[in-house]
Amino acid sequence: MPNAISISNLSKTYEGGFTALHGIDLDIRDGEILALLGPNGAGKTTLISLVCGILNPTTGTVNVQGHDIIKDFRAARQLIGLVPQELHVETFETVWATVNYSRGLFGKKPDPALCERILKDLSLWDKKDNKIMQLSGGMKRRVMIAKALAHEPRILFLDEPTAGVDVELRKDMWQLVRRLRENGVTIILTTHYIEEAEEIADRVGVINKGRLILVEEKKELMRKLGKKQLTLELVEGLPELPEALSHYDLDVQDGGRRLVYSYDTQAARTGIGSLLADLNRAGIAVKDLDTEQSSLEDIFVSLVEEAR
Amino acid sequence: MNFEAIKAIYLFEMARMRRTLLQSVISPVLSTSLYFVVFGSAIGGRIQEVEGVQYGAFIVPGLIMLTLLQNSISNASFGIYFPKFVGTIYEVLSAPISFVEIVIGYVGAAATKSLILGVIILATAFLFVPIEIRHPFWMVFFLVATSITFSLFGFIIGIWADGFEKLQLIPLLVVTPLVFLGGSFYSIHMLPPFWRDVTLFNPVLYLISGFRWSFYETADVSVGVSIAMIFFFLAICLGLVWWIFRTGYRLKA
Numbered sequence: 001m002p003n004a005i006s007i008s009n010l011s012k013t014y015e016g017g018f019t020a021l022h023g024i025d026l027d028i029r030d031g032e033i034l035a036l037l038g039p040n041g042a043g044k045t046t047l048i049s050l051v052c053g054i055l056n057p058t059t060g061t062v063n064v065q066g067h068d069i070i071k072d073f074r075a076a077r078q079l080i081g082l083v084p085q086e087l088h089v090e091t092f093e094t095v096w097a098t099v100n101y102s103r104g105l106f107g108k109k110p111d112p113a114l115c116e117r118i119l120k121d122l123s124l125w126d127k128k129d130n131k132i133m134q135l136s137g138g139m140k141r142r143v144m145i146a147k148a149l150a151h152e153p154r155i156l157f158l159d160e161p162t163a164g165v166d167v168e169l170r171k172d173m174w175q176l177v178r179r180l181r182e183n184g185v186t187i188i189l190t191t192h193y194i195e196e197a198e199e200i201a202d203r204v205g206v207i208n209k210g211r212l213i214l215v216e217e218k219k220e221l222m223r224k225l226g227k228k229q230l231t232l233e234l235v236e237g238l239p240e241l242p243e244a245l246s247h248y249d250l251d252v253q254d255g256g257r258r259l260v261y262s263y264d265t266q267a268a269r270t271g272i273g274s275l276l277a278d279l280n281r282a283g284i285a286v287k288d289l290d291t292e293q294s295s296l297e298d299i300f301v302s303l304v305e306e307a308r
Numbered sequence: 309m310n311f312e313a314i315k316a317i318y319l320f321e322m323a324r325m326r327r328t329l330l331q332s333v334i335s336p337v338l339s340t341s342l343y344f345v346v347f348g349s350a351i352g353g354r355i356q357e358v359e360g361v362q363y364g365a366f367i368v369p370g371l372i373m374l375t376l377l378q379n380s381i382s383n384a385s386f387g388i389y390f391p392k393f394v395g396t397i398y399e400v401l402s403a404p405i406s407f408v409e410i411v412i413g414y415v416g417a418a419a420t421k422s423l424i425l426g427v428i429i430l431a432t433a434f435l436f437v438p439i440e441i442r443h444p445f446w447m448v449f450f451l452v453a454t455s456i457t458f459s460l461f462g463f464i465i466g467i468w469a470d471g472f473e474k475l476q477l478i479p480l481l482v483v484t485p486l487v488f489l490g491g492s493f494y495s496i497h498m499l500p501p502f503w504r505d506v507t508l509f510n511p512v513l514y515l516i517s518g519f520r521w522s523f524y525e526t527a528d529v530s531v532g533v534s535i536a537m538i539f540f541f542l543a544i545c546l547g548l549v550w551w552i553f554r555t556g557y558r559l560k561a
């Protein structure tokens with residue numbers, strides 16, 4: 001299957017010398033939902049802005065279904081819709097005017113029926129004659145989505161679509177995203193929340209400090225992310241690990257007073273039951289126990305360390 | 309060329325202007341009327357004629373030029389500055405259009421509005437003073453060429469400005485004085501020789517002179533020079549716009 005977008009060696013150094021992206025290579029597959037995860041300032045918005053033509057790249061190339069975003073920018077941009085992170089709206093315009101304007105801007109003939117459908121899908125139809133300043137924040141975000149969809153893009157960028165959005169709208173949004181995907185639209189979204197990626201994405205990319213440190217099928221990542229740790233505080237310190245426990249993935253800490261067991265939550269058998277039974281059999285008394293899920297933060301840390 | 313996009317920008321801008329049309333028409337009409345009262349009636353009562361033209365009628369081309377210049381610059385500069393300021397420029401930058409279409413859309417709308425204002429002021433002037441237009445073709449030429457040229461200039465200012473102060477700076481500090489000192493209200497032949505020579509460095513003089521010639525066939529400088537000057541300004545503005553296009557200056561980081 002051809003790629004929707006191929007990014008190679010893309011980097012961005014801002015005026016003033018700060019490099020926000022370092023040589024990104026990324027292929028986005030046709031029809032997939034790709035979630036870009038990363039902490040604040042990782043470079044997600046910079047990456048999206050480069051692909052959409054809002055920033056000029058310092059190095060590298062981007063191809064959108066075979067069209068170079070600079071040499072063949074008209075064909076490339078025609079295919080892309082963008083919902084930016086910030087709420088940038090034409091405050092004094094009506095919803096209807098602004099959505100139709102967006103369609104025209106992308107060179108498409110007016111199509112009132114289509115715009116009507118988009119507004120209805122986003123529950124904005126009854127607001128169509130309202131000025132945008134009369135809308136709530138969540139509604140403004142929906143207007144921005146409507147604008148991005150008005151020219152029927154084949155690729156949609158959603159930069160933190162769920163920031164400042166209530167549960168209801170988030171549900172609607174995911175529904176819309178799934179519907180678009182069913183129609184073959186490729187979707188790239190950014191988020192800070194692993195749960196969101198888990199809910200909606202096919203693949204997940206992790207960006208940190210301007211580097212793409214991983215791109216993986218969601219299932220694979222969830223397996224990695226799904227690691228949990230069981231910490232056992234022992235009554236008495238163990239001089240050494242008994243033979244009976246050697247086949248467990250155990251980390252002995254605090255002079256043998258603490259055992260840390262890592263296991264996979266997604267696995268059919270976590271091994272906790274047998275570990276506890278074996279401890280009991282070996283006569284090791286447990287004072288306290290605690291489990292901890294590895295967080296996105298931990299993943300970042302371990303990934304960044306791996307990358308060194 | 310993406311004509312749908314040009315149309316979209318143009319109509320969107322025109323709609324924005326339509327909302328504020330009342331203010332934008334009333335204020336120049338009012339100030340022009342005031343000029344007629346003050347210069348035409350009060351002072352004109354004493355001057356009566358300049359180069360064979362009744363004073364009230366003599367100042368009409370200058371007044372129209374004043375409005376044309378001020379409005380072209382402020383409309384076009386605001387038109388492009390505002391989306392930069394509120395961030396909606398992202399959409400224009402991400403659209404499948406080149407800078408050429410952006411310029412045609414924004415500048416075209418601003419120039420159209422100036423033209424409309426120019427015509428309204430001309431019509432207002434007819435109510436106050438007897439006006440004849442000896443060269444209608446050249447009158448329209450100066451009207452259109454000035455609107456376009458100074459809308460382009462305003463567009464450049466709007467791109468350059470990174471604050472509202474800068475947006476006001478050039479119209480206030482440069483353009484208004486140049487118009488006032490460019491022979492709107494007098495013929496440079498009324499000045500002492502030294503100041504007459506200084507005034508020849510004022511580019512606006514050439515516009516007003518040429519424009520007035522199309523009405524009454526009286527001019528401070530020959531009309532050929534005026535026509536050449538307006539093309540010269542147009543070329544400068546187009547050159548600057550081309551440079552902005554090449555470098556993405558203040559539009560794209």
Ligand SMILES: Nc1ncnc2c1ncn2[C@@H]1O[C@H](COP(=O)(O)OP(=O)(O)OP(=O)(O)O)[C@@H](O)[C@H]1O
Nearest residue numbers: 014018020038039040041042043044045046047561
């Ligand atoms: N115009 C700019 N000039 C200079 N530096 C910039 C500019 N825009 C962004 N940066 C810097 O580039 C880095 C990446 O910013 P970016 O907006 O891409 O992050 P992000 O991953 O989208 O973060 P967030 O999750 O907060 O939206 C940050 O360190 C930011 O300060």
Ligand SMILES: [Mg+2]
Nearest residue numbers: 044045046085
């Ligand atoms: Mg961001």
